[in-house]
Amino acid sequence: MSQATTIKRAGGLGAGLADYAPTYGALAALVLLFLFNSLFTPNFFDVNNFRNILLQVATTVLVATGMTLVIATGGIDLSVGAVMAIASAVVASSLGLGVLPAVLLALAVALGAGLFNGALISGFRIQPIIVTLALLISGRGVAQVINDGKIVLVGDESFKALGQGRLFGAPVQVLVMLLVVAAAIFVMRATSFGRYVSAVGGNEAAARLAGVRVHRTKIAVYAISGLLAGVAGVIETARQGASDAPNMGLNIELDAIAATVVGGTPLTGGRATVVGTLVGALIMQVITTGFVMNGISYAWSLVIKAAIIIVAVYIQRPKLA
Amino acid sequence: MSEPLLRMEGITKVFSGAVALDGVSLSLERGEVHALVGENGAGKSTLIKIMTGAYRRDGGRVWLEGREVDFRSPEDAQEAGVVAVYQEVNLLAYRTVAENIFLGREPRRFGLVDWKKMNAGARAILDRLGLEVDPEATLGSLNIALRQMVAIARGVSFGAKVVVLDEPTSSLTEHEVSILYGVIRRLKGEGAAVVYISHRFDELYAVCDRVTVLRDGKLVGTRALEGLERIDLVCLMLGKQRDELRREGATAFGHKGREEAEAPLLRAENLTRGRKLDGVSLEAGRGEIVGMAGLLGSGRTETARAVFGADPLEEGAVFLEGQRLELDSPRDAISAGLAFLSEDRKAEGIIPELSVRENLTLAALPQLTKLGVVSRAEQEQIVEKFMKRLGIKASSADQKIRELSGGNQQKVLLARWLCKNPKFLILDEPTRGIDIGAKGEIQSLINELAESGLGVLMISSELEELVEGSSRVLVMRDGKCVAELRGAEISQDSIIHAMAEGGAESEAKGSEA
Numbered sequence: 001m002s003q004a005t006t007i008k009r010a011g012g013l014g015a016g017l018a019d020y021a022p023t024y025g026a027l028a029a030l031v032l033l034f035l036f037n038s039l040f041t042p043n044f045f046d047v048n049n050f051r052n053i054l055l056q057v058a059t060t061v062l063v064a065t066g067m068t069l070v071i072a073t074g075g076i077d078l079s080v081g082a083v084m085a086i087a088s089a090v091v092a093s094s095l096g097l098g099v100l101p102a103v104l105l106a107l108a109v110a111l112g113a114g115l116f117n118g119a120l121i122s123g124f125r126i127q128p129i130i131v132t133l134a135l136l137i138s139g140r141g142v143a144q145v146i147n148d149g150k151i152v153l154v155g156d157e158s159f160k161a162l163g164q165g166r167l168f169g170a171p172v173q174v175l176v177m178l179l180v181v182a183a184a185i186f187v188m189r190a191t192s193f194g195r196y197v198s199a200v201g202g203n204e205a206a207a208r209l210a211g212v213r214v215h216r217t218k219i220a221v222y223a224i225s226g227l228l229a230g231v232a233g234v235i236e237t238a239r240q241g242a243s244d245a246p247n248m249g250l251n252i253e254l255d256a257i258a259a260t261v262v263g264g265t266p267l268t269g270g271r272a273t274v275v276g277t278l279v280g281a282l283i284m285q286v287i288t289t290g291f292v293m294n295g296i297s298y299a300w301s302l303v304i305k306a307a308i309i310i311v312a313v314y315i316q317r318p319k320l321a
Numbered sequence: 322m323s324e325p326l327l328r329m330e331g332i333t334k335v336f337s338g339a340v341a342l343d344g345v346s347l348s349l350e351r352g353e354v355h356a357l358v359g360e361n362g363a364g365k366s367t368l369i370k371i372m373t374g375a376y377r378r379d380g381g382r383v384w385l386e387g388r389e390v391d392f393r394s395p396e397d398a399q400e401a402g403v404v405a406v407y408q409e410v411n412l413l414a415y416r417t418v419a420e421n422i423f424l425g426r427e428p429r430r431f432g433l434v435d436w437k438k439m440n441a442g443a444r445a446i447l448d449r450l451g452l453e454v455d456p457e458a459t460l461g462s463l464n465i466a467l468r469q470m471v472a473i474a475r476g477v478s479f480g481a482k483v484v485v486l487d488e489p490t491s492s493l494t495e496h497e498v499s500i501l502y503g504v505i506r507r508l509k510g511e512g513a514a515v516v517y518i519s520h521r522f523d524e525l526y527a528v529c530d531r532v533t534v535l536r537d538g539k540l541v542g543t544r545a546l547e548g549l550e551r552i553d554l555v556c557l558m559l560g561k562q563r564d565e566l567r568r569e570g571a572t573a574f575g576h577k578g579r580e581e582a583e584a585p586l587l588r589a590e591n592l593t594r595g596r597k598l599d600g601v602s603l604e605a606g607r608g609e610i611v612g613m614a615g616l617l618g619s620g621r622t623e624t625a626r627a628v629f630g631a632d633p634l635e636e637g638a639v640f641l642e643g644q645r646l647e648l649d650s651p652r653d654a655i656s657a658g659l660a661f662l663s664e665d666r667k668a669e670g671i672i673p674e675l676s677v678r679e680n681l682t683l684a685a686l687p688q689l690t691k692l693g694v695v696s697r698a699e700q701e702q703i704v705e706k707f708m709k710r711l712g713i714k715a716s717s718a719d720q721k722i723r724e725l726s727g728g729n730q731q732k733v734l735l736a737r738w739l740c741k742n743p744k745f746l747i748l749d750e751p752t753r754g755i756d757i758g759a760k761g762e763i764q765s766l767i768n769e770l771a772e773s774g775l776g777v778l779m780i781s782s783e784l785e786e787l788v789e790g791s792s793r794v795l796v797m798r799d800g801k802c803v804a805e806l807r808g809a810e811i812s813q814d815s816i817i818h819a820m821a822e823g824g825a826e827s828e829a830k831g832s833e834a
Contacts, residue, residue, distance in 0.1 A: 206668075206672055210651075212683070
């Protein structure tokens with residue numbers, strides 16, 4: 001109670017640069033990796049390769065964008081991979097209704113799963129990691145039940161176009177990804193909802209006293225995270241031409257958290273950088289691609305990724321305010 | 322005559338450059354209940370933590386029964402017989418009472434826990450303290466008071482000579498408090514010393530023999546409670562001399578606010594929440610600054626939070642302009658036209674990572690937003706206007722609020738409310754912890770706001786501020802509003818009297834104790 005604390009004022013150039021280190025640090029790392037690979041990795045600097053990288057990163061970015069909003073409120077969503085599997089199973093088993101109804105149904109179920117997470121976390125004050133871990137465990141089971149324990153193949157060509165087709169020369173899922181990222185940037189920068197997300201994560205008590213609807217904000221971010229996981233699940237099903245419940249979106253929650261953290265959104269919440277998350281996901285993918293193209297074992301790229309995560313978190317460690 | 326049980330001399334503690342304790346001394350006699358009091362930041366907790374080994378001291382010496390000691394950890398202190406029992410009991414909820422009492426040194430037989438011996442031992446200790454608790458009951462099934470008693474029993478089982486009770490009654494009912502008093506008297510009878518930290522004067526006078534007063538990390542003095550008038554105790558805590566109470570002109574308040582005969586702007590009736598808020602009623606008119614005084618824990622902040630809908634009430638109602646408010650959350654209060662500046666700027670005010678602009682407009686966003694999108698032009702207009710009007714010093718509106726000085730942070734938080742044109746402003750310690758320049762500016766701003774017709778409830782620990790700023794002063798004590806001072810009655814002297822003795826109605830009760 002009477003513990004004396006001194007308030008250190010961050011000031012001067014050093015602090016100013018340090019403040020930007022998370023965002024621009026990640027961007028600088030991406031540029032360096034890109035240049036390095038362009039110079040030393042054969043065939044890296046190639047339009048087809050770029051398209052491949054974007055293709056491979058699209059689902060992770062979709063999921064990580066939702067994760068970024070959740071983490072900005074100080075929460076976490078471990079259930080995204082399981083929600084992808086559920087959405088995949090739902091869309092694959094309901095394609096008989098037509099492509100649009102099946103996709104909408106899958107997205108509605110995914111949104112519902114997110115709302116369920118948010119309601120438990122906000123309404124009953126259960127820790128986010130527990131609630132979403134429960135769905136991580138049970139969700140994949142539900143998806144397998146829907147698929148009757150089998151891999152369900154999808155033959156509908158117009159559906160498969162969602163994951164294999166092109167629009168204006170660009171892969172559909174890359175366009176979806178860019179659209180979602182752009183929308184998320186707009187929401188965080190220009191809307192009151194974006195402001196509330198940062199406020200709730202930054203200081204929940206203060207936000208409540210300023211009239212922010214804390215519950216509603218929290219429920220909303222988990223709902224958004226669920227919905228985006230659903231989008232990712234549908235796209236991934238279309239790309240693979242099958243719904244493989246045990247493997248759909250497996251471990252993607254970890255990639256999404258890693259992309260978010262490397263991008264500069266602190267796990268403690270209070271700040272979100274959607275661009276950073278995109279950059280973070282790209283860094284991870286460029287490392288993997290670079291290793292594979294150089295014929296180095298994929299296993300080594302995991303070690304490098306781990307090192308990058310540690311360094312990113314170290315750079316952003318909370319400064320004494 | 323003889324060496325005291327525990328003696329601390331010249332204790333000093335520095336936290337990253339800030340002096341928390343400056344040469345404080347304390348001595349405890351055998352069979353004594355010793356009160357430790359002081360306002361926020363006085364250093365009570367720090368002193369206790371040094372006494373019980375949780376902190377290492379930076380200077381000074383400690384003797385226990387005449388032997389010099391230097392506790393390196395709470396376990397060290399416990400072994401020597403110095404034990405602290407904190408508000409939140411640190412025991413295992415899913416284990417039995419006996420297990421908790423003997424945790425870490427269970428009696429053993431052939432390497433296994435000897436349950437019979439342990440339960441019997443626990444029984445004996447509980448009996449000694451006069452507690453009717455089953456040693457085999459699960460701790461979590463007991464109420465908070467009994468859990469606290471079990472924590473004390475654990476301390477006693479170590480052969481504790483010094484037991485520290487840190488705000489032991491804050492979550493207890495009247496009946497539970499009497500159980501605690503019984504335990505304290507037994508400990509005292511056995512020759513132990515009890516250090517008792519509490520904000521409630523009635524309790525201090527009921528159980529304590531002597532009192533040590535700390536202020537701003539320094540020792541003010543140690544007195545026998547018998548014969549010490551409450552008013553003198555309050556003067557010691559606040560650092561006032563009784564004959565010096567009429568000083569004036571130290572604040573930037575000029576106007577005293579109008580006292581209106583018309584219907585009050587805000588009326589609160591019978592606000593009740595446990596023992597923290599015990600039937601508080603108040604009224605405030607347009608253009609009036611109503612001051613609220615009281616020591617720490619007297620129910621000042623609780624009153625403010627209740628009026629603002631921040632804490633649920635058991636009973637009571639709040640009316641604004643004659644309309645009863647539905648107070649389920651601060652949001653309801655805000656939309657009715659109330660505003661609340663919390664006393665804890667860091668924990669309940671600023672959003673540290675957000676900019677000055679974002680912090681300033683947080684409460685006003687609903688008005689600045691169309692279809693969910695914040696209007697940049699309107700936002701900029703408001704930010705510019707209020708940064709200028711309140712003289713907020715920041716490199717730009719983009720600067721993070723955590724980088725600002727305390728005074729400038731406070732101005733941003735005031736602006737957060739003012740830009741919403743509230744009808745009634747609740748200010749909890751509006752000038753605490755900010756530099757003298759910003760303090761004067763905020764005081765004259767409050768004045769100006771009242772002149773323009775706002776109603777203001779101003780809670781303050783600074784008596785000068787209350788005396789010079791308010792047209793009426795309400796004085797709180799033990800969750801009750803014990804006095805209302807008007808006009809010429811308002812002086813530091815009368816406020817301190819009311820804080821200590823609790824006004825006319827409880828005068829009789831006070832002198833009895």
